[in-house]
Amino acid sequence: MSKQHLHIRNARLIDPHNGVDDLLDLFIAEGRIAAIGEPPAGFSPARSINALGLIACPGLVDLSARLGGIEAELGAAVAGGVTSLACPPDTKPPLDEPGLVERLVRRSEATGLARVYPIGALTEDLAGLRLAEMNGLARAGCIAFSQAKQAIVDTQSLLRAMQYAATFGYAVHLRPQDDSLAREGVAHDGEVAARLGLTGIPVSAETVAIATALQLAAETGVRLHLARLSSAAGVDLIRAARRSGVPVSCDVAIHHLHLSEQDIGYFDSNSRFDPPLRSARDREALRAAITEGLAAICSDHTPVDADGKQLPFAEALPGATALELLLPLTLQLAAEENTHAARNDLRWELQANAPGTAGLDPDWDLVGGGPNAWHEGRLPLAMALARVTCDPAAILGIEAGSLSVGSAADICLFDPDEVWRATPDALRSQGKNTPFVGCEVRGRVRMTLVGGRVVFEARAGAGRAA
Amino acid sequence: MHNPQLNANGELTHLLSIEGLPREVINHILDTASSFLKVSHRDVKKVPLLRGKSVFNVFFENSTRTRTTFEIAAKRLSADVINLDVTRSSTAKGETLLDTVDNLVAMHADMFVVRHAASGAPHLIADHLRRLRRNDVHVVNAGDGRHAHPTQGLLDMYTIRHYKKDFANLVVAIVGDILHSRVARSDIHALTTLGAAEVRAVGPQTLLPTAIETMGVRVCHDMSEGLRDCDVVIMLRLQNERMNGALLPSAREYFRCYGLSPAMLALARPDAIVMHPGPMNRGVEIDSDVADGPQAVILPQVTFGIAVRMAVMGILAGN
Known part of the structure; x- marks a missing residue:
């Protein structure tokens, strides 16, 4: 059933890359988008999909997803509307050998699910000492190089790694965290760590590493991406660098846009993240980085089994399963940002224009929390979707994240209003570890296409609760 | 926030922390x-x-x-x-x-x-x-x-109540390695819950957690400022491994700056009591003259x- 001619009708088509947000039909042929709006001449679809009430957007592009069991996690990816994902090199063994990369590419292609783009190890065994065979790794399919969560402790080694990558024009992704400042740390060095007696990771662990990376990138001219920002001060540094013309990109993991150190509560190991969840003020700055287009959003999907989480907080493994929650949590972010903005605008108007109405309840629900709120405000729906589609695609330098005519038909069809509960059973990922376990989320993928093939289709009416 | 140590009737089912105890x-x-x-x-x-x-x-x-x-x-x-x-x-x-x-x-x-x-x-x-x-x-x-270390926190409160009767007007100084101390955290929660007038966290910046002030304490880096006119002095044990030069230069310098000597204790109120969770490092955080002196209540703490x-x-x- 590959390469069918498909007709998707009645969908609200949102393609942030091309600035499209309209009710338009999609015509798919030979695995590609053949036409939008009107059918191409002589088009006869093998299947016509009525997408009334659904949104069609480019398949999501994820800057970092760890794949334990490839089949299961890629199944989770397409169930979450993710059609392309970058896999960090901290696999076991690490992706520092071309043969390992080739095998990963082969095995993921064999599933016929989401497209996998390996990120190669910058140094052998991610040890930060000897350079990995970057050229060989690139030939095997790596699209960028990183140290995953390992730091290069020796700054000269980092300089050499960037110089070597720049030689070939390879992008370097760094998770900025100074190794010694973060040593033994498990939580943000703030109120909650003080209260719970957890070893803190100061914000300076991030800012020192960002400053170092920016200086070395300027010197080497390497294409630098700073991954998983966690702090307001880190955002400030990158914003300043961008304003002065440094071509650096960055991303924030979806959890850091919703949670803060307070979510650790009494040692909830599901809220153990690396980098740590920081203060509410940091979270607001990260959100600002999303609304202004400074940062992309990634899932930082990290499946961890129960044994890895049912441990004292400091011993528990960090990370959360997130591929299937990336879309609903991104939609929620947009809804919250717009509600917030709308309320502030209203307050301002009330004060400016009609002082006599100040007695109105300022917390009345302007938008009912409904999806229509996304049309207006700080983070319109199309802009939110850009952060998980065309923006990460541009960072990775891959042809994905758009619905341009002629591009591969990687498409996510979702119901923006469907409410579902993120129970362990509802998640396809082998990882059930998420701080949102048991929570109701809004927005559910109904169908995912990769290269024009239907790789995921929700059972009709399954889980429909609203 | 769900309090994991109280049952639906608000009764204690576990004792995990003093934080959150009414x-x-x-x-x-x-x-x-x-x-x-x-x-x-x-x-x-x-x-x-x-x-x-x-x-x-x-x-x-x-x-x-x-x-x-x-x-x-x-x-x-x-x-x-x-x-x-x-x-x-x-x-x-x-x-x-x-x-x-x-x-x-x-x-x-x-x-x-x-x-x-x-x-x-x-x-x-x-x-x-x-x-x-x-x-x-x-x-x-x-x-x-x-x-x-909630039972230590509670026995410290018992001791303070025994000697001072009421918490309302008390100034309590907790001195030393608060960063690594479970006793300090339990004492701070207990004292703020029981309404002590002022709780001071005294020590060098390397031994105080970032944001410790959010727990409701006044931070004092200067020992004499920390002890002045206080009613209760709680000295903390300094672990040997903290004195290797990374957090503190030496035991000698620590004692000079933060050790409880008779002269330092004289800054506190004359009826101030001196507590220590034990085991003590004599000559490191506390002078023997103080530890064995009339204001020390360290052995009654054990009994309580x-x-x-x-x-x-x-x-x-x-x-």
Whole structure:
């Protein structure tokens, strides 16, 4: 059933890359988008999909997803509307050998699910000492190089790694965290760590590493991406660098846009993240980085089994399963940002224009929390979707994240209003570890296409609760 | 926030931390301890409150002193006490913390007294028991990492109440390595809950947690400022490994800046009491003249500690 001619009708088509947000039909042929709006001449679809009430957007592009069991996690990816994902090199063994990369590419292609783009190890065994065979790794399919969560402790080694990558024009992704400042740390060095007696990771662990990376990138001219920002001060540094013309990109993991150190509560190991969840003020700055287009959003999907989480907080493994929650949590972010903005605008108007109405309840629900709120405000729906589609695609330098005519038909069809509960059973990922376990989320993928093939289709009416 | 140590009726089912304990619960423990103190002075030092109950002392971290006080307290309540030194047995064979707990539950433990090097380990056990629906099994935190040592906090409050009667106008200085101290955190929570007028955290910046002021304390880097006119001085033990040069230059310099000498103590109110959770490092954090002097209440703390632990175990077994 590959390469069918498909007709998707009645969908609200949102393609942030091309600035499209309209009710338009999609015509798919030979695995590609053949036409939008009107059918191409002589088009006869093998299947016509009525997408009334659904949104069609480019398949999501994820800057970092760890794949334990490839089949299961890629199944989770397409169930979450993710059609392309970058896999960090901290696999076991690490992706520092071309043969390992080739095998990963082969095995993921064999599933016929989401497209996998390996990120190669910058140094052998991610040890930060000897350079990995970057050229060989690139030939095997790596699209960028990183140290995953390992730091290069020796700054000269980092300089050499960037110089070597720049030689070939390879992008370097760094998770900025100074190794010694973060040593033994498990939580943000703030109120909650003080209260719970957890070893803190100061914000300076991030800012020192960002400053170092920016200086070395300027010197080497390497294409630098700073991954998983966690702090307001880190955002400030990158914003300043961008304003002065440094071509650096960055991303924030979806959890850091919703949670803060307070979510650790009494040692909830599901809220153990690396980098740590920081203060509410940091979270607001990260959100600002999303609304202004400074940062992309990634899932930082990290499946961890129960044994890895049912441990004292400091011993528990960090990370959360997130591929299937990336879309609903991104939609929620947009809804919250717009509600917030709308309320502030209203307050301002009330004060400016009609002082006599100040007695109105300022917390009345302007938008009912409904999806229509996304049309207006700080983070319109199309802009939110850009952060998980065309923006990460541009960072990775891959042809994905758009619905341009002629591009591969990687498409996510979702119901923006469907409410579902993120129970362990509802998640396809082998990882059930998420701080949102048991929570109701809004927005559910109904169908995912990769290269024009239907790789995921929700059972009709399954889980429909609203 | 869900309080994992109280049941639906607001009664104590575990003692995990002083944080979140209502003032009435703390006072109830202290009042109960007061009645148990009399038991310790009788010829027959036993009451039958925990007869037939099994108390497991599960120490993942060595501590002869704390384990012994819990053992004495449980025996005076007529419980059967089983001491497990887990550092040397199951975990060495790769068994996880919760595996160990499951095994002990299968042996019909009624109460766990847990010490663990990791902050939050007793919370994990309590959470596990809740998921197993074993609300008849109680957990007492005997010290977890840097987080909490609630029975020490309670015995410190007992001691302060014994000598000062009321918390309302008290100025309390906690001096030393607060960063690594579970005792300090428990004391701070207890003192702020009981309404002490001012709690001071005294020490160099390397030994104070970032954002410690959010716990409701006044930070003093200067010892004389910290001690001036205070009613209670709580000295903390300085672990030997903190003196290797990374956090402090030397024991000698530490004593010069933050040691409790008679001259320093003279800055406090004349009737100030001096406390220490033990074991003391004489000449490092405290001068022997102070430790053995008339204002020190360090040995009464130990006596009160047994009564407080009897009270905690008695109250838990009754809920």
